[in-house]
Amino acid sequence: MKQRISLLLRRARVMTRRHGPEAMVWRRRIATLAGAILVGIVALLFADLADEATHLFAAMVARWWWAPLLVTPAGFALVAWMTLRFAPSAKGSGIPQVMAATKDPEGSMRHLVSGRTAIAKFFLTISTLLFGASVGREGPTVQIAASIMGYAHRLLHVPLRASVFIAGGAAGVAAAFNTPLAGVAFAIEELAAAYEQRMTLLVMTAVLIAGMVSLGIAGDYVYFGAMRQAIGVREALMVTPVAGVIGGIAGGLFSRLMLSFGSVQAAPLAWLRARPVTFALCCGIVVALLGVGSGLTWGTGYQTAKAIIEGHDVPIWFGVAKFLSTLATALSGLPGGIFAPSLSVGAGIGDMLRSLFPAYPPGAIVLLGMVAYFTGVVRAPLTAVIIISETTASRGLMMPLLASALVADFAAQLVCKEKLYHGLSQRFLPVSR
Template structure:
């Protein structure tokens, strides 16, 4: 006679698996609780970052030349404090999360600790307060990975690569209010050690963080709704041109970023060994460009938004923002390159708009944005979904994807090594250098 499926041994096995004390439930609680906290912290971070940018712009409006003094000094102070308090908080934070995912237990203490996350939070806001050309999306990834790591530690759940992948992707979703982009980013960029069986919890964490952001901040579109489309002929003409120009330019940024920490010449070695002085010089470059143009400060969000909406910017805007972002990124201060890269891409799109004057201008701008962003981060699917979700331009999905794929190929001609993967290598060995993206 077959043994009953409800025999005492079977019931005990079911209880061990499904009661709240079981590992599977603790893991679910850690993922979902961490996702909620990630959404809340991301919203607070966004609010403080925006206020810091507004305070700086108010200062420049009253004293236009003040940044020539306060921006270099601010860069120097931020780098000095970061190196003293938490060297792994420098740069964007995405390379640190990628490195932490390869050794989760060591990564929590060395690359995404609470101390590092707090320093990252404060210093990124400070960077915007001094006019640095940085974004908050990369730092949100590192902070969110830290939150997810500690949520698992609190629930006594073993750390895995998927913990940091989920946290980082949830950070992208909450920062841009783009859940689908968070999922794509998890699979395409962070997941060198992706655990397929954890996919459901990872996506749940991403969606919950996005829902928290959506619920508290409202149903907003990051760059505003852009409803223009391109017909087949226009797409076949514009996508290759945008892909090649944006990909080569973005690849050049990536190569310069990677080379800045590796060039063996004596002057560069001397500069790298005098990090505060180097940061001061980078701050002066950012200040000079900002004072001269009035357009290169901060994330570049407002300028990109205005260009998408149809406003004109000078032809040199993209180049000026490129230099300001590069100087900020290699200085070693905490801050990301997502938002500034989208702003540079808008500048490239404005140049493309003069090449295709009869085409829908907003659509051409988005092609430039997705091309340059892809060239920098080499994640075409993430780039397409971010642009599509932040502008509600789903009618452009195919032209955007074609542009991104061409840009990815073009970028490889300039820089074969992907930016974040190259930067993450210096954290895998435990050597946190000054220059990081």
């Protein structure tokens, strides 16, 4: 009898270890739940502070139009110095860092997605917006979210795998744009080169929880506002190839310039690369001159893109000016993403397309330009289509958007063979080893 009771107790302990509250499967679920909730909260806080920084800069410009000529270059140099001094892994978008982090999850917690890097990314990105830099918060949100998810798993003693960072990054995209489907697509197309079946549940859970937190706190909003225009099949056959080719080539050119900058051997550029703070100062001067001259190229470009979608007129050269401002900011190495600025450049391209097709629905034409340019830059057509459709509630345009994105993806390959984020991630691989 005693032996039977002892056996039953031993079996009960084994079952408790395997399936009880302290079992690995439950700790992993709790870590994912807690991490995703925190990602949603931090993403919303990040968005609010970034918007406030943008408004403060706009208020300064409205009062002293000449102030950016001094403030922006000095701010670029200061943020570049602080990034190099305190958190080198925080420079740039943040998405390449997460891609590199998946190669060595445990080691990356010391550099690429460490707490120090995430905190620096948070505040330095906001600082860049205070100085008028052409950056977005979506890429930084991906890096910060991956760090949060990593620490949630480490706190509960759950082994880190690449899927943890992929799930965190995808949750960050979902919370940043309030676009859960885009988060899943981004995980498949960009963060995971080989999407493993076992990480499906982790990614879906993290994205949905972060999305629900964002939805519950910020409400059911559409990022760029609802756009209900549609175009017919005959019109789509005319405009989608044109939008795809122009947007794809422009986006591919941006990627080509970003990736080739580090290898150009011209003496002046080599001299500037060896002096990153001086180079950031020069980039700041370019951004300041473009901003003061146009009045439209500061910050994320969200307001201008939204105005273009709604049918407001902007100068025909806005897309080119925003392209140059975003390129100068990205090359400077300042913490900040290119998602929102790229959508703004795409809106500028769409505005140019409206003049080529004046009889077509203008809002729909603008969205085709946005999806084409964004695809050309990031080379992720599915993500681009879903982001545009979810941020504008333009589900009736899914087929034209997809056609334009596929053409743009092909056109971009003619200009730049390598994908931007994958190419940039190679520069962080030595740090993660």
